[in-house]
Amino acid sequence: MNDAAPSPKGSIGLVTTRYFTFAEPPGKLMLVSGQSLSPVTLAYETYGTLNADATNAILILHALSGTAHAAGVHSAGDEYPGWWDAYIGPGKAFDTGRYFVICSNVIGGCNGSTGPSSINTETGREYALDFPVVTVQDMVNAQRHLIDHLGITRLLAVAGGSMGGMQALQWAISYPDRVEAVIAIATAGSLSAQGIAFNEVGRQAIFRDPNFNNGNYYRDEPPSSGLSLARMIAHITYLSEKIMHEKFGRRLQKSELFSFKFDREFMVENYLHAKGLKFVERFDANSYLYITKAIDYFDLKSEHGGKLTAAFENVQADFLVIGFSTDWLYPSANSREIVNALRVAGKNVAYTEVETDKGHDAFLLPDERMEKDIANFLLREFEKIG
Amino acid sequence: MTLELDDYSQKRIAYDLIIQEIPEKSRVLDLGCGDGSLLEELQKLRKIDGYGVEISPEGVSACVERGLYVYQGDIDDGLSDYKSNSFDYVILNQTLHYTKRPRYVISEILRICRSAIISFPNFAHCSIRFGLLCRGMLPKNRLLPYEWHEAPNTHHLSIRDFSRYCAANGYPVKKMSHFSLGKDGSSRVVGISPNFCAEFGFFILDGERFVS
Numbered sequence: 362m363n364d365a366a367p368s369p370k371g372s373i374g375l376v377t378t379r380y381f382t383f384a385e386p387p388g389k390l391m392l393v394s395g396q397s398l399s400p401v402t403l404a405y406e407t408y409g410t411l412n413a414d415a416t417n418a419i420l421i422l423h424a425l426s427g428t429a430h431a432a433g434v435h436s437a438g439d440e441y442p443g444w445w446d447a448y449i450g451p452g453k454a455f456d457t458g459r460y461f462v463i464c465s466n467v468i469g470g471c472n473g474s475t476g477p478s479s480i481n482t483e484t485g486r487e488y489a490l491d492f493p494v495v496t497v498q499d500m501v502n503a504q505r506h507l508i509d510h511l512g513i514t515r516l517l518a519v520a521g522g523s524m525g526g527m528q529a530l531q532w533a534i535s536y537p538d539r540v541e542a543v544i545a546i547a548t549a550g551s552l553s554a555q556g557i558a559f560n561e562v563g564r565q566a567i568f569r570d571p572n573f574n575n576g577n578y579y580r581d582e583p584p585s586s587g588l589s590l591a592r593m594i595a596h597i598t599y600l601s602e603k604i605m606h607e608k609f610g611r612r613l614q615k616s617e618l619f620s621f622k623f624d625r626e627f628m629v630e631n632y633l634h635a636k637g638l639k640f641v642e643r644f645d646a647n648s649y650l651y652i653t654k655a656i657d658y659f660d661l662k663s664e665h666g667g668k669l670t671a672a673f674e675n676v677q678a679d680f681l682v683i684g685f686s687t688d689w690l691y692p693s694a695n696s697r698e699i700v701n702a703l704r705v706a707g708k709n710v711a712y713t714e715v716e717t718d719k720g721h722d723a724f725l726l727p728d729e730r731m732e733k734d735i736a737n738f739l740l741r742e743f744e745k746i747g
Numbered sequence: 748m749t750l751e752l753d754d755y756s757q758k759r760i761a762y763d764l765i766i767q768e769i770p771e772k773s774r775v776l777d778l779g780c781g782d783g784s785l786l787e788e789l790q791k792l793r794k795i796d797g798y799g800v801e802i803s804p805e806g807v808s809a810c811v812e813r814g815l816y817v818y819q820g821d822i823d824d825g826l827s828d829y830k831s832n833s834f835d836y837v838i839l840n841q842t843l844h845y846t847k848r849p850r851y852v853i854s855e856i857l858r859i860c861r862s863a864i865i866s867f868p869n870f871a872h873c874s875i876r877f878g879l880l881c882r883g884m885l886p887k888n889r890l891l892p893y894e895w896h897e898a899p900n901t902h903h904l905s906i907r908d909f910s911r912y913c914a915a916n917g918y919p920v921k922k923m924s925h926f927s928l929g930k931d932g933s934s935r936v937v938g939i940s941p942n943f944c945a946e947f948g949f950f951i952l953d954g955e956r957f958v959s
Binding site: 679 | 798804807808811814817819820825829
């Protein structure tokens, strides 16, 4: 390889995002809504090497605001490694010395894959709200084209947290003969009413931004205040009450005394604002609308006569499901519901519940036990197909 | 409450009797499976299709490491979802006295299995009786490995207690092999006065006709 910069220990090092385009006219990708997309591009990254039999491939699935950049760095001085760098790399849970790891940006997203900010070839302008509503199932169907393109018939594993976990479950259901194992973390068979409520408040923040202009803002000022407000609201749901208390308490930013003005005084206020501001630099408001909608629509029960067990009836995969004790957006009860349905359907499923203060966000953060359980589960599944 | 990894899996209590009992390729659920060592042996020796439930995170992680499919939670969690006679065997090995709702657990496992293997420390064993009678204290031994204030046990019982319970509830007992441990850790079945002489109760109940 090149000798520019030595890889930090346990890091995959320099990586680049690649692009795969399919469903070019006259072809098209049919969507659950009945609409279609053409052409479709997926941004993706791969880490490690595909073995000769193509039996060591793992597809990583990202959550609401994730990207194809799951591990490693994009340049030598890059301070921000991929979003799941704690788990993907040499010697890590998804050991790139052993497995070929793939991550792609979902359709509807804004980090290289076709989404509302992409150019609609029919009009020569951005899709904006003309972009069709996509579902988790559509995201998975698009990924299936990428997996075909990479020459993989059967994935060793599909893995993800939150919406990534929904995609992982959907993979096992949509393509039962193409998935050996599923790792579904901090996820649910359907989002709770409370979760939908928070998503809707986020969307309303975007809709009501004066710059929103019915989604046609790409050549003007974007609806940044709406998007950052949406992110602030969502961020509250990613943390537990306890971790917020531990991180910020009631501490004030500058002085010990109240200013008796509406300035940002509490540390927690500043934190949320910083999160919101950072988010608008990298995310498109329209994509936020589409992806939260996809999460809201995901419902394995209603698609299978109201029974989660029925949803899993034909799956062949073995499962590792992980829940977190303080996650209230995707409570561990949701994970246990998935696990119980799988148990009753007679499927192989392991369930581990991680004791943590970190809330829903825990799935992105380093955790020794989670790393060990994933590593061991994968190793045993890999040995099984021998 | 999270129990420390119980030492029954290290001591392999009743493993030999259980392995002897279970035929090849059975579908087995081990409730309170600890580190999964019994399920692993059953998989190796009997090619079973095995599942487990365990409350301790360390136990569950050890099971994942062994390639077993185990649910982290209370043993009564999710039992009601299983269809009747889903398992050939349900094992409750050195677990019954820890359960919060033994009545519910026993009736549910009889519904979901064809045979239930239940083994527990016998609280009426002579060592405990003498400890109480002579020293006026609860003995700390392999039957009761805890000080009274550390003990996670919620329901102590004797072999006679359990026999009466089965009779009162109409649970058919297929087999009894009450035993004490030999020096090498193997089970020595006690035929005479088991409620006094056997350290552990060992019952196999017939669950075939319990359905709902």
